[in-house]
Amino acid sequence: MFITPAxxxxxxxxxxxxxxxxxxxxxxxxxxxxxxxxxxxEMKQYYEELTSRLAALKQGERGIDERDFPEDRMYM
Known part of the structure; x- marks a missing residue:
């Protein structure tokens, strides 16, 4: 079928x-x-893997205060 907004x-x-x-x-x-x-x-497996990767990233996400940033972020 054709590509849809969904x-x-x-x-x-x-x-x-x-x-x-x-x-x-x-x-x-x-x-x-x-x-x-x-x-x-294949597409179903791809989206299942993507969902689990995103869920793992969300679980491991730290707050902005807990992250280790360089002192000088001028060029980032």
Missing amino acids: HPPGPDHDAALLLLNAVESCYPIDIDERELHRRAA
């Missing part, structure tokens, strides 16, 4: 699979969906 990173593979299933149920055609299933699983 899914800005790329195509919605799950929506494409639903559309293809609907087309197959209406017309006597056979569509090879293996690549779409593979890509959908």
Whole structure:
């Protein structure tokens, strides 16, 4: 399917699979969906890993007073 505001990173593979299933149920055609299933699983795994990385970062986040900054931050 096409990129939507709800899914800005790329195509919605799950929506494409639903559309293809609907087309197959209406017309006597056979569509090879293996690549779409593979890509959908890859994207799901990617976002699950991203979610866990962000959660780990949030847990380890320290306050501004606890961080170690250099004395002179003029060029940062």
